[in-house]
Amino acid sequence: MSRPAAREPRRLTRWWRRRSLRTRLTVIAATAIAVSVFVAFQVASELLGWELQDTAENQLRADSRVLATTAERAGLARVQLPPYPGAGRLVRVILPDGSTRTPAGQPALPPVSEHAGRVAQGASADLMESNDSDDDGYLIYTLRAGDGAVQVAHVADDSPINQFGFGMLLIGLLCVVGGALVGRTVARTGLAPIDRLTAAAVRVAHTRELDADIPDEGGGEIRRLIQSINDMLAALRDSRRAQRLLAEDAAHELKTPLTSLRLNVELLIRLDQRGTLDSALPAESRTRLLNDLGAQVAELSTLVAELTDLARGDISDESTELLDLADVVVAAATRARSRMPDIEVALDVTSVWVSGRPAALERAVLNLIDNAGKWSPADQPVQVRLSAEGTSAVLEVDDAGPGIDAADVPRVFDRFYRADSARALPGSGLGLSIVQRVVDAHGGRATVARSARGGALLRVDLPAAAPPAPIDRLTTGDDTAVR
Template sequence: MSRAAGREPRRLTRWWRRRSLRTRLTVIAATAIAVSVFVAFQVAIELLDRELQDTAQNQLRADSRVLAANAERAGLAQVQLPPYPGSGGLVRVILPDGSTRTPAGQPALPPVSEHAGRVAQGASADLMESNDSDGDGYLIIYTLRAGDGAVQAARVTDGSTNNRFGWGMLLIGLLCVAGGALVGRTVARAGLAPIDRLSAAAVRVAHTRDLDAAIPDEGGGEIRRLIQSINDMLAALRDSRQAQRLLAEDAAHELKTPLTSLRLNVELLIRLDRRGTLDSALPAESRTRLLNDLGAQVAELSTLAAELTDLARGDVSDESTEVLDLADVVVAAATRARSRVPDIEVALDVTSVWVSGRPAGLQRAVLNLIDNAGKWSPGDQPIQVRLRAEGASAVLEVDDAGPGIDAADVPRVFDRFYRADSARALPGSGLGLSIVQRVVDAHGGRVTVARSARGGALLRVDLPAAAPLAPIAWLTAGEDTAVH
């Protein structure tokens, strides 16, 4: 039983949630008016009933005083009682011995009550009583002390007046509820018109895929803020789609050259192998050089595919953010750079600086900076990597002794697939520094490029520092450590 009772509110809730906002506003308006009319009806009925009672009681008091004055002059036994008019007020005289006198033809009144008898005996001056009558109303009897007895005036009050008033109020209430529902529907339609237009515009954008169709700004307050938020979302989607299109176009352009070269070399090997002239057409030295080129091209394609995947993911990452020592990340990146390029030499000058970030993403950014510096730095000159705390920031600097970056290339050095003229003969995809900037931006930092004191490029990364989990001093400032 309790389970069934518990399901009913849930069904009602589900039903209510399925209704449109316009229907909800209409129901709320009609309900509010219905409750208001019901409360007003109850208050009016109560006030009317009290007013009718007060009027009847005042009339009974007035009739009793007139009859009492006549009885004191003529005596209770001889006083002339007014003839019964056929309806309306009733009168009765209570004699000292407890007997009563009533006008001829008047309907009988209930027996004298014990309290009325006490009034006749002088216990009190007057008494107002009410008794249920045979009809829908009730009988009011007023007893007033007069001479050695008392006089009574009575009146039957029926509910006809209240009933007529009640039916009138009910009719007015129904009209008010119907009018309230109509007004609520009209107000809801007018108030939700901007929402309807907004929904139609959103559906149009979803069907046409036209993100350039901005929704007209109309209305005010919450409606305007909602429209502005949706327009901002459309603008973000436009930028995202444009970036996606540019990435696809640039990726296709960058993949075209290595794939073409790889396909031509493979086709050459296949053709010579089919003819059985592979050994005669390609001496061992040339064949070795061709296979090395194929391996380099495959490695370049693998690196490009990995960088494209990393760049296309944007800020989406399954890696959680944690408070970490950036010095550990820098050392790990330097170690990986050494394992990838054995001839590279990295001189570390790092101190323990704590940041909040994703370890793998930060390590990839540092590794890309070291790889970029390794392409330019001479073999006898190490790449200098410095890490220090500077105010509320962690500052990482990667310094090489290469030719540096031309001033014309500085504004575009972090663009996707951008490669300076002097770098086109070197391996790489032009995505490394772009990935660095994306990782640094995702961590709330900033990356800049300048010329180092050794004449090469100096790339600087500023990241917000975080409170350390424990005071750890990994390497002291100014201490140079070379990774060979």
């Protein structure tokens, strides 16, 4: 039996949540006015009832004093009682023996109560009492007079209160209807900017056009909402523009290696179909062509991997943790040595703790070392230094190559940008842009300068963090180890 009763509030809640905001405001306004009118009616009815009763009691006291004075002069048994007027006041005399006298033709009053009898016996001076019966209710005042008492009664009349209540009911209904109309008008006027905002959002969703901002109107919360949506549209525009540029740049960068790869493969297919592969391509040329094909495939694989990483736009899928950046640098240097066995990577690192994403940071350090390895002479090592400077972890990677021209410095971290001198070298032009994105995501800064050896010096500053526990590390020339 209790389960259906518990479902009713949930059903009412679901029904209420499905209503529009305009309907809710209308219902709330009408309900508030109805409650206010009901409370006002209750208070006014009580005040009116008290006022009418107080007036009736005062009148009964005054009439009783007049009748008591007359009865004391003439005697209770002989006093002439005023004739019953047919409505209104009723009188009665209580004799010393407990019997009563009433005017001729007057309706019978309720029997004398025990308390009224005590007044007639002199035990009490006066008494105001009410008697409510199924037919009529009486307000009776008993006053001591001579050896008995006189009573003046008044038929309780609720008609003024009933008339007042009926009038208040009509006024309340009118107020509720008026409140509903006013609430609906206020809701329509107040929610008009929301309606226009909804229409604009629907238009953007249907047309996919993000260029038109929603007009800034209204005030307070509505203005902040419109500004927030405009900011969101601006962010979407920037994201779409960045995706378009990335797609255009990717298509441009993929075109050349794919064309070269296709031509080489088509050449091999035609020679093989003609049966002149061995005669047209000596073993040395065929080996060189196959090596070129392998290099082109490797370059395409690297480019696709970097495009995939860059197109993700963020690295939020990897959790942030407190880590020793020295471990990340050592891991990246190990990978770089396996990829470039002819290039020496010299490490000079100290333990510096940061809060970051280890895989993303290792990718960024690896890209820095790979970039330096392309330019560094075979007999000159790529130097990687990690140290703490104030509240920052500073990573420096420099090479002994030709360095970066001043005109190329502002665009070093741009996507697909490659200096003229680097066109013949392998690479996609995305490595340093990935470094920039990872550093920005960690609240750091990446810069480029000329190293003391004449090559390029790439520097990354990251916010340092307090280590979880004191750690003593032994720094060597090419590796670090925990004591």
